[in-house]
Amino acid sequence: MPKIPGLFKGLGVTLGTMSRTVTEGANTVQYPHEKETPPIRARGVIALHEGNCTSCMLCARSCPDWCIYIEGHKELAPPRRAGGKPRQVNKLDRFDIDYALCMYCGICVEVCPFDALFWSPEYEYSEPRIADLLHDKAKLGEWMQTVPEAPELEAGADRKGKK
Amino acid sequence: MTMLTDRQQLSYIAAQAADARVNLELETEGMTLNIGPQHPATHGTLRIIARLDGEQVVWAEPSCGYMHRGYEKLTEVRTFPQVTALVNRIDWLGSFANEVPFILAAEKLMGIEAPARAQHIRTILFELSRIANVSLFLGDLGVQLGAITPVFMAFRDREYVLNLIEGATGGRFHPNFDRIGGLKDDLPAGWIDETRNVMKKLRRFCDEIEDLLFGNEIFQSRTRGIGVIPRDVAMQYGLSGANLRASGVDWDLRRDQSLPMAWNKADWKVWTHNDGDSFARCWVRLQEVRESTKIVDQLIETIPAGPVMTKVPRIIKVPEGEAWVATENPLGEMGYYVVSKGDLGPFRVKIRSASFNNMSITPWLLKGVYVPDIITILASLYFILGDIDR
Amino acid sequence: MSMVSVLAVDLPYWAQSLLRVLGGLVAVLLPAGTIVYVFLFKMMSFMQSRLGPMEAGPYGSMQLFAEVGKWLQKEDIYPERADKFIFKLAPLIVLASTFLLVAVVPFGPDAWFTNFEAGIFYALAVSSVSVLGILIAGWASANKYSLLGGLRAAGQLIAYELPMVLAVIGVVIQAGSMNLQDIVLAQNAGSIFGWDGLGNPYVLTQFVGFIIFMIAVQAELTQAPFDMPIAESELVSGYMTEYSGFRFLIFFIGEFATAGVFAMIASILFLGGWGVPFAWFGWTDMDSVDNWMNIVGPLILFTKMMLVVFVVMWVRFSYPRFREDQLQRFAWKVLIPISLVNIMVTAILKVAF
């Protein structure tokens, strides 16, 4: 035989939530009309700063999923100082990330020694076909504009040794 | 008369036999019910083959493997940092907690320890992932038992915790934030204040769930006395976490082993229950969420200053040896037996996941219960499919 | 509707029949649609800290039409091994019982489809037909989950028809009639110990009967905590598992139309139906009721219905589900004895006063 209080308390919780929703508004947002801003560190998509990339292959080799494809060739660049020898630089031909395979682990961003890869909180890049998720360096470069500044750290943090 | 075809003849004979049997005795025929692989109560693709007599289960057995991803094999072709990204997909609701024991095992083999600040933040994030995980359990419990509202409350309040995890680590579900020797980064500014607020919300959520669900007499009549696991059986099957504590075994790896983590710096309590039934398991989890909010509340006030990363080589090679590290994860004891041969990657990783052991008791437990009780028991044992199949 | 003759418009028989059919459709579909929008879409969402459908129409009010459109477009699928004729028949039976049920509901002093003496008796009998539809739906689907759901529904019917009938008997004894119109009259023209400010709504004098009736209605409508025949988390919608497209739509309409009609019957039996306390306007019997009540009466009944459905849905969104055997035990060991005692007490008091 059920006791009344427990059953009534449950009714009270739902009624309370209903009145809160009516007076204070819902906890959800109407997505296409209003958007929540993801946190600064959010790992939405990997953006590429092409100028910094030396096609050193470190990211492609440390990727657990083998989803980064890099091709490059060497060419001569004008010397830095006048009268110097022409430099040999690596020119990036192809930098593709297959987001259908990517696990968003961030290892590539971390290992990049030349600050060419960044996380952007951008998340609206779904595609109807899985093959379309392979993005080339032009697309990755566009996302560079959405990369935020790194956030301030909490008190007591030691910034030493971090890039 | 035309000749009957073989098929007709066979069906005629079968019909005769069936009639004869009904006439002989009013025996009911059993029925095999496949619960899953696609079923709302199986959190993924678990399949339970149940032999029913009416609504009563004669025997039932889970059939796993619909989501087996072979993580133990995959770890063998990956380096240690890469494995971290892999293992936080085992229990995808409390993923940060999956990284910690693996990282601790690697650190143990290398003979290093994370700095105090990193240990502290690790513990906070660990408890946050427990809250995120178990609060969803509390909501999901309602759905399994037919109440639809709790799950929305759980999703609502879990969202705050996920935002915290994402704010600190960048990943909502798969943080991949733990590194051998410390953490990837320090906490962003303002994070601690926000955590304080969220913990208040989570405690209110616990109260709401207690009023809405645990106090409800219907809920109690559905869960009390259902799926009782005695103490000895629980230990034999290697149950862990709340399932073990609900059977009266006072065992919590956070308290009972010394790990380089900060649990011993907070004041909290290990809850146990003596009944061993579904209600006890759910109740213990509810209390654990409350304890976790307390732990987080205390730890965020006392984070020591300093670096979050100790000095480790860029290319991590783990010296030869074997190490076993287990932690008290949201689902129970999660352990990694890591064998290293001094290479870039582990030689063999045995992943001892909590749900695998927790579910291995189900053939024993599901005998003689009713169909709705299967759902109750599965819900109260609380498995995550990735944690069974790995 | 008989409103036709009340408004002194003389119509030929076919026109009157047409009007009655249209009125019946309105009386079934309008409450169903309102209930789905107000309670299923909005109230449930608000109870869960969300807004519910917002895109179709202002505040999502056209969502139901969008849903109906979606269901009508869907392919009509039935399982290969299903008993196809029965499989297709089952939703119609469920819906038909709702239409049969609404036939005896009085909406005003003269606004009724039929007004016959054994009204409540007929209503309780006809309401059981829907469970027949559910049972054969479960059987014909050739699906084990559906079968379990159908059988659970049958068990539930047997268990809960009885307390419902017994709870109604208290009302019948007090009103002295099985005619729903007379029951409304008896409540609104009556008085509690000589005080007629509220009439005599039986929710006060038959409180125990009201509670039992509401519990039985909850079970009859298969709403949580008595939704075992559907039981999404166990039986994956039970007897409805294999239905899709417009057949599912018919089940869906049937579910909420029945909820509306049962709520109407509950408000007629216990809340005074379409009437207001007659003492407010100095009416004494049915003939003295003003004609405008034929317009206002349906609105009053509709309001009371919404109140009752609110309680039904509130409970549905808050409670977990019983187990089948617990439900049976609850019906046979708790509800039926209490309702029998209720009948006895009512009869004794009826004789005493």
Next chain:
Amino acid sequence: MARAPNGEVFPLSATETDTPVVVDEVRNAVVTRFSSALGDAVVDSFVKPGDDVWIRVRTDSWRRAGEAARELGFAYFDFLSAIDWMPSPFGRGEDDPTEPAPERDTTIRQGYAGGDTRMQVLARVVDLTTSLGVNLKVDVADDAPVIDSWVSVYAGANWHEREAWEMFGIRFAGHPDPRNMYLPTDFEGHPLRKDFPLLARIVKPWPGIVDVEPMPGGGSDDEAGE
């Protein structure tokens, strides 16, 4: 360009030898208790002070070891699994498919508490009152990988042994239900054996294998970048 700069000195691996030898009385006592309970069935043991205990028992006394563990108070069954000590002939799947497969050292070297065979079964049991765990190891014969089942000792070993059977091909004599745990019934091979190739890493060439194309006119290609 070197694929991985291996020149770095590992600074931390040496620390262990510098620390003074710690004697772990509690864990040594565990080994002693097992030795006295099992007699000469304990082949080898290893204690890492302050960390863990490894005990290797004889193949024919595996079930007796389990029973002894239960009698000694190790009532909590943690896990049971196996280890294939042969290094993988496939490496990490990062070979260049255009070149002949490199020779790999497949010498079998067992871990703690030694071993004589390629496969070892490993189980861990815990005494919940003292929070001490024991890793029990046992050799499994290479030609006939059969070992006693622990189901009658620890009921929870049931699923673990089924997993070990399908993943390593080790038969557990006396197991009540030796079916596959995860894999389909007709699956061939034992995936966690090291000689079972991980096809995902073989069918696709490693993207990291390509290197930056050298200058068309030849020249040095030893260093990439600035």
